[in-house]
Every structure is written in structure tokens, then in C-alpha cells.
């Protein structure tokens with residue numbers, strides 16, 4: 001099997017699994033309990049929080065553990081809206097956000113919010129000018145993703161943060177694709193809230209966090225006990241959180257090296273596909289893109305058909321987003337980037353990890369060339 005769908009999820013790293021195991025079987029105490037077994041769990045949570053805070057240049061008490069990226073996005077948007085109601089009801093986001101953000105926005109619109117959805121250019125970048133023009137006296141939040149899951153484009157975080165700060169508006173970023181892959185400094189980028197997900201950087205599924213700047217007051221998401229400083233109640237997922245932090249620590253440690261390996265393979269794959277397959281069109285920004293991310297549109301084919309044929313040859317890829325499969329329409333991200341509906345149906349995404357090899361990529365290019373040719377001839 002050749003796995004090229006790391007933007008959908010990653011393999012939990014062996015070291016991460018190893019770090020988690022004792023917290024299932026040996027140190028299973030409730031972190032809220034008084035006795036030694038409980039404090040073992042409590043200490044693990046403290047260490048995990050510190051590790052994650054360190055990777056962002058944040059404070060430990062600014063990290064809230066959640067069950068993943070979707071929850072973090074929902075929490076950030078809904079809680080800011082609730083907390084800032086008296087100040088205004090206007091939120092600015094983009095047309096290419098993940099559905100965790102877009103559908104939260106739709107929900108808030110039904111509850112009185114007014115949302116501006118910024119356009120993107122053909123590379124998937126928002127316009128800072130359009131962002132500035134969209135700001136109103138009642139704007140309470142700007143939520144722009146760090147890097148896009150479908151086309152890999154990295155948005156200008158520092159510039160967006162600067163604009164938000166100048167206007168005294170909170171800035172949230174869905175950094176699920178970026179965290180653990182790109183350097184992030186919440187201070188320098190003026191980020192007030194940031195969502196991340198463990199399973200996108202070799203951590204366990206169902207784990208994640210929301211960073212909330214200490215100056216920002218956020219209402220509770222889940223009511224109950226005093227866990228997560230009373231903002232996200234429920235017995236902590238100690239093994240999951242330990243795994244999340246282990247993956248975060250590992251990612252921080254070898255980020256530069258991994259990014260270099262991945263982007264070298266990414267560029268090789270892009271080059272070979274464009275060489276071998278006529279009409280292959282790269283989607284997203286050529287340079288400002290995630291290290292392991294290669295995405296294309298192939299004229300005259302259905303992405304889904306190509307995926308099935310790739311799978312028959314043991315190759316795992318995606319047509320864009322795992323979360324939109326089952327949704328027959330072309331991707332909202334590709335349409336926002338101005339790609340015609342017909343072309344957008346032929347989208348394929350290959351996302352690498354450092355575990356991939358150039359030999360694997362050669363196999364994929366060969367297989368893909370045959371599949372695209374076959375599908376194009378059918379029409």
C-alpha cells in the first residue's frame with residue numbers, strides 16, 4: 001500500500017502509541033482524584049499542556065484540550081460570538097474554510113450573526129485589501145485558516161494578525177493543517193485563538209486543542225465539572241492528551257528536517273505529474289503551500305473514478321477533503337479559486353509524510369498516468 005492521504009489523517013507514530021499505553025493500563029487514575037494514581041494523570045496533563053504551549057510560544061494556561069479540530073473550530077466561533085454579542089455580531093471568514101468553520105458560521109447566521117465570506121484568488125490567497133474593506137465597527141472576529149486542506153495554500157497569517165490587532169478585532173485561525181508542520185508563533189502572528197488536531201500530525205484521533213490568548217475571555221463549551229478551567233467539562237482523555245503532546249513535541253523537534261524532506265518529494269511529484277500527464281493543472285499556490293501537499297485538476301475525468309482505480313492498485317489518495325466525500329458536488333474551495341465546475345470534478349490530492357519514498361512516487365505517477373488516460377478516453 002502507498003499512503004498519500006496525510007491531510008485526511010496520519011499514521012499514529014510508534015513513539016506516540018508507546019507514550020500513551022501506560023495511561024490506559026497502569027496510570028488509569030482520574031486526574032481529578034486526590035490519591036497518588038490520580039496525581040500521576042494530573043501531572044501528565046500539566047506536562048502535556050506545557051509541551052504544547054512551548055511549541056506556540058504560549059502559556060500553559062492558554063491551552064484547552066478538545067476532541068479535535070472540529071470541536072476547537074466550533075468552540076472558537078460560537079464562544080466568541082456569545083462573549084462579544086454586546087460589541088457586535090459581524091464575523092469575517094473566507095470562502096475556502098473547512099466545513100467545521102463554514103457550518104459553524106451558518107449556524108451562527110441562523111442565530112443573528114452577520115458573516116462576510118472573503119474571496120480568494122486563483123492561488124487560494126485572500127486579499128488583505130478586501131479584508132480591510134470588510135471590517136465594520138461591529139466586527140468581532142476574523143477567522144481565516146492557516147493553510148488550506150484541499151489546495152495546500154498558506155495564508156498570510158502575520159499580515160492578517162496585524163490588521164486584526166490594528167482594529168482591535170479577535171483573530172482565530174484553523175491551523176489544523178499547519179500545526180506540527182509549519183513554525184507558528186502566536187505572539188508574532190497576533191493570533192488570539194488557534195485550532196489544532198492531533199491526528200493531522202501523527203497524534204491520536206479524537207484529540208486536539210484550542211489555544212486562547214490569556215487576555216481573551218471565552219465562554220464554556222461543555223458544562224459540568226471543573227476540567228479545563230471549567231470551560232470544557234468532562235473527565236480528561238489522559239492517554240489521548242499524552243499522545244497529542246508526544247506528537248507535538250516530536251513534530252517541533254524535527255519540523256525543519258521533515259518539511260525539507262516532504263517538500264523535496266512534493267516538488268518531485270508535481271514535476272513528474274506535470275511532465276507525464278498532459279492537462280494536469282496544479283491547484284493552490286506554487287510556493288506558499290504546505291510541505292507535503294500536491295493537488296491537481298485533470299481535465300475530462302471524475303476525481304472519484306480515479307480514486308477507485310488508484311485504490312485497486314493499492315494507492316490511497318483523495319479528491320480533496322475526506323469530509324466532503326459523499327457530497328457529489330465539486331469542492332467549494334476549488335470553485336472559490338475560480339476553477340470551472342467541470343474541471344473541479346477532476347480534482348485529486350496527494351499528501352505526503354516523511355515516510356514516503358521517491359520510489360513510491362514513481363509508482364504513483366506511472367499508475368496515475370494510465371488511469372487518467374483511460375478515463376479521458378472514455379468520454
Ligand SMILES: *Cc1c(COP(=O)(O)O)cnc(C)c1O
Nearest residue numbers: 068069070098100149176177197
Ligand atoms: C481535518 C481538519 C479539520 C477537522 O479536524 P478533526 O480533528 O478531524 O475534527 C478542521 N480543519 C481543517 C483545515 C482540517 O484539515
